[in-house]
Amino acid sequence: MALALQTFATVKDANAALKAQGTRYLGGGTLVVRAANEGDVSVSGLIRSTEPSLSTIAVAGGKARVGASVTMAAIAGHPELGTLAKAARAVGGPAIRNMATVGGNLFAPAPYGDFAVALLALDATVGTDGGETPIETFLANRDGSRAVVTSVSFTLPKADSFRFLKVSRVKPKGVSVLSIAGALELSSDGTVTSARIALGCMADRPMRARAAEKALIGRKLTADGIAPALAAAGDGTSPITDPIASAWYRAEVLPVHLGRLLLA
Amino acid sequence: MAKVPVQFTLNGSEKAEFIDSGTTLLQALRDKIGDTSPKGGCHQGTCGACSVIIDGELRLSCLTLAETCDGAVISTTSGLSESGVLHPLQRAFLDTFATQCGFCTPGMIMAAKVLLDHTPNPSRDEVVEALSGNICRCTGYEPIIQAVLTAARANSQNAA
Numbered sequence: 117m118a119l120a121l122q123t124f125a126t127v128k129d130a131n132a133a134l135k136a137q138g139t140r141y142l143g144g145g146t147l148v149v150r151a152a153n154e155g156d157v158s159v160s161g162l163i164r165s166t167e168p169s170l171s172t173i174a175v176a177g178g179k180a181r182v183g184a185s186v187t188m189a190a191i192a193g194h195p196e197l198g199t200l201a202k203a204a205r206a207v208g209g210p211a212i213r214n215m216a217t218v219g220g221n222l223f224a225p226a227p228y229g230d231f232a233v234a235l236l237a238l239d240a241t242v243g244t245d246g247g248e249t250p251i252e253t254f255l256a257n258r259d260g261s262r263a264v265v266t267s268v269s270f271t272l273p274k275a276d277s278f279r280f281l282k283v284s285r286v287k288p289k290g291v292s293v294l295s296i297a298g299a300l301e302l303s304s305d306g307t308v309t310s311a312r313i314a315l316g317c318m319a320d321r322p323m324r325a326r327a328a329e330k331a332l333i334g335r336k337l338t339a340d341g342i343a344p345a346l347a348a349a350g351d352g353t354s355p356i357t358d359p360i361a362s363a364w365y366r367a368e369v370l371p372v373h374l375g376r377l378l379l380a
Numbered sequence: 381m382a383k384v385p386v387q388f389t390l391n392g393s394e395k396a397e398f399i400d401s402g403t404t405l406l407q408a409l410r411d412k413i414g415d416t417s418p419k420g421g422c423h424q425g426t427c428g429a430c431s432v433i434i435d436g437e438l439r440l441s442c443l444t445l446a447e448t449c450d451g452a453v454i455s456t457t458s459g460l461s462e463s464g465v466l467h468p469l470q471r472a473f474l475d476t477f478a479t480q481c482g483f484c485t486p487g488m489i490m491a492a493k494v495l496l497d498h499t500p501n502p503s504r505d506e507v508v509e510a511l512s513g514n515i516c517r518c519t520g521y522e523p524i525i526q527a528v529l530t531a532a533r534a535n536s537q538n539a540a
Contacts, residue, residue, distance in 0.1 A: 119402025121384075121445055145443040146425050149404065153423040153442065162402065162445070189437075209513015210491065211431050211438040289512035 119152055121162045127245055127264050130165035134262055139163050141264055143185060144215035146208070147224060163264075170219075170266060173197070178272050181243075184219025184265045188231060191218070199278045203234035203297065206282040209289055219265040222251075223258055226317045226356045227292045230282055233322045236314035237297035238278070240270035255321050273299055281377045282316075283369070285360065292317050293361045294370060296377050300332070308332045313374070317366055318353040327351035328374065342378045346371040388452045390415065391459025399446050405439075406430045408446035409456065417458035417486045421515075428514030431487035432456050438494045438513075457486035460493070468531040468538075469493060478527035480518035487514050492528045500539075501532055 121142065124130040134141060138160035140148045152159055170185035175196040182191065191197050191204040192213065207216055207230055221231040222242065235251055242254040244263040251268070254261070279298045284290030295316035301309045311332040313325040327348035335341040355366035383398035390413065397412050406423075409415045409432070421429035423442045430442040433455040460467035469489050472478070479485050488511060495502055495510035502510070507528045508521075516524060 119445075121401050121447055142445070145445065145448075146440075149443045149445065150424050152402075153404075164448075208425070209428065210494070210510060211428060211440045211513050212425055214437045214439055215443065288509055 119159065119162050121164065124163070124165045125167065127165050127167050127170070127266055130163050130264050131245055131262075133161075133163045134264065136161060141219075143217040143220035144187060146212055146216045147220050165264060167266075175272065179269065180272050181267050181269045182218050183267050184217060184243075186218050188213040188216050188218075188221075191231075196272070199273050199275050200231075200234060203231050203280045203282075206230045206280070206295065218268055222254065222265060222268070223261075226320050227358055227360055229322060230292055230295045230316055233295045233314045233316035234278075234280055234297040235268055235270065236322045236324065237280075237299045237312050238270040238273060239299070239312060240268045243267035243269060252324065258321070277301055279377050279380065281373060281380075283373050291360050294318060294355075294366055294373065296370075296374055298377055300337075300378075302337070306336045308335055308337065315353065315370070317361075318350075318355050318370060320354075320356060323353070325349055325351070325353075325374075332378075337378050339375075339379065342375060345378070346375050349374045384447050386447050386450050388449050388454055390454050391456060397446075401447060403446045404442055405432070405434075405444040405446045405449055405454075406441035409441060409454075415456055415458050417456045419483055419486060421483070421487075426515065427484070428487040428491065429484050431490040431514065433490055433494055436494075436497070438491055455490070455493075457489050460489070467493075468534045469496070469528070472527040472531035472534065473524070476523045476527040476530055478519060478523040480516075484514060484516040484518075488516065488524055492531070495528070496532055496535065501536055502528070504529065 140159050142148055142162040142164040170183040172183045174181045188204040188207045192201045221229055240251045241248040242251055243266045277300055282295040283293040297314045299312040303309050311329040313329050314322050315325050316322050328345040331344040331348045349371045350367050355363040357363045384401045385398055387396045399408055418432050418441050419429035421427035425440050425443050430440055432441045434452050469492055491511050491514050507525050
């Protein structure tokens with residue numbers, strides 16, 4: 117079935133049009149056009165908005181607001197978002213990064229959505245016309261989400277407090293076996309005072325490794341110090357099985373890669 | 381369904397077509413305009429065979445709706461040669477036997493062209509990264525990487 121595209125100048129009008137059955141929001145096209153090409157007949161109409169605020173990046177006072185239509189390439193090349201460049205470059209090849217958007221990444225099912233893993237570790241908030249939602253709540257409810265995502269906002273991490281790792285079989289670019297993002301704060305003697313760790317591919321969408329986070333508090337980033345966190349890394353996970361890796365394999369290698377990230 | 385007008389510049393020529401809403405740029409280029417240089421491989425954004433340059437950026441025409449390209453400047457591999465003389469990238473692909481079956485070649489050349497437009501003397505790692513979204517099942521990639529490096533050297537010699 118042919119898709120009909122409707123373009124609106126405002127998010128408000130796009131939201132109204134999205135109330136119609138069979139409509140999906142078109143961001144960069146790497147999810148919905150892909151689905152249509154694959155034969156997903158549940159999509160009959162595509163809606164998009166050209167509102168300029170969707171494409172802007174604003175950094176001020178240590179906080180960033182990134183419009184939902186901003187691409188991975190724009191983030192990777194932004195001088196003030198350098199700490200996130202690695203996570204943005206982890207998405208696809210150059211052409212995909214010129215198309216794939218921040219808003220779309222929030223909806224990408226595992227094994228995709230590596231950038232959303234980084235946003236989850238940063239405790240970002242997701243903006244719609246209805247207000248701001250914590251990213252963890254947004255991800256949990258994303259299947260029923262009908263409102264256009266307008267932005268993500270987060271406190272910029274210090275360069276040495278944010279870590280990101282994507283593991284794939286094909287170099288330099290391949291689909292994720294798993295991805296891990298960590299936002300860690302250390303005291304002057306190297307003791308972990310706060311930790312947020314997010315995992316990709318360890319469930320159908322990005323998830324927090326809360327047991328591992330708890331086990332890191334008060335510890336130092338040494339092999340002995342992180343051992344309890346590695347032992348707890350798989351708590352609550354339900355890894356996906358796909359042609360890249362089985363759930364068993366992902367569960368086996370998660371502590372190995374978390375250890376490498378923490379000791380790096 | 382009502383047709384939608386779309387106008388863009390393709391390889392320096394103005395194009396205007398009426399298309400069905402939701403038509404991908406790949407379909408519009410191949411089936412309406414007759415430029416069959418972008419190839420339909422996976423239609424999933426995985427293989428890169430459909431890569432074209434839109435407003436200076438590498439994009440996948442299979443995942444781009446044609447009507448979102450209204451007013452854009454689009455380049456494909458079929459527009460690279462001038463007066464029958466091959467572009468240095470095309471020449472290098474032939475000389476280093478980087479084509480083999482040839483299906484991935486137009487996408488590879490577009491990805492390489494964007495790289496050389498921005499980075500005239502790339503390192504090997506930069507070439508590998510630039511081609512990382514394009515799949516080839518024939519060559520093992522090495523001849524393609526060598527072709528891009530060869531074209532870059534040819535360009536810098538011509539510029540010197």
